[in-house]
Amino acid sequence: MAIEVSESIEARLREVEDKLAIYELIASHPPSADTGHAQYTAQVYKEEGIFNRGVGLDGATGAKAIADFILRPAHREAIQGGLAHFTGLPLVNLQGDRAIVTSYLQLIQHDKTGKPREMANHGVSTGYRIHRVVVNRWELERIAGQWKISARTLLPVDGSKAPLELLNAGLTEILARNRIE
Structure with a gap:
């Protein structure tokens, strides 16, 4: 994969700084969701932002409504039950003042009914389940x-076409941007 380097040092540095800022933004989601930090959530969404969880799960429109989402009693119950969001390294496609980010997210929960197991130097745990x-x-x-x-769209990896299309779109956009064949 040969990418021609014709951009200025300033442009390349800006791209690195943008990607680091975006990585930080995406990495902030799990701690903010797992602590119910609604104020943080409201600050990182545009005022008219969209949160789409796909078919069968409700979403929200608007930064305040999205932030209120994690203040729900059901979300608080999930947090108290040992909820942990675990994200993979995102694929970032910069497009000037816009970016498309594609990533995986696992919702992990403490398994309170699991069989206790001991791990050397780490104590006993009933484990976790994805x-x-x-x-x-x-x-x-x-x-x-x-x-x-x-806008944020999240779709379950369930063998259907829609999540695969999101993944494929992320890769296709990167290929087009870098002119990789």
Whole structure:
């Protein structure tokens, strides 16, 4: 994969800085969701942001509504039950002041009914179970120098076409941007 380097050092540095800022934004989701930090969530979404969880699960529109999502009693119950969001390294496609990010997310829950097992030097645990694995598509915009989420779609990895299409779109966009054949 040969990519021609014709951009200036400043442009390349800006791309690195943008990607680091985006990685930080995406990496902040699990701690903010797992602590119910609604104020943080409201700050990282655009005012008219969209949160789409696919068929069968409700979503929200607007930064306040999305932030309120994690204040629900059911979400608090999930947190108290040992909820942990675990994300994979995102694939970032920068497009000037816009970016498309594709990633995986696992929802992991403490298994309170599991058989206790001991691990050397780590104590006894009943373990954890993966509740769901989803594909995320984050659509971001740079606003006043900050990356904000304009839309987020997450679909369960369940063998259906839709999550595979999100993954494929992320790869296709990277290929097109880098002109990789």
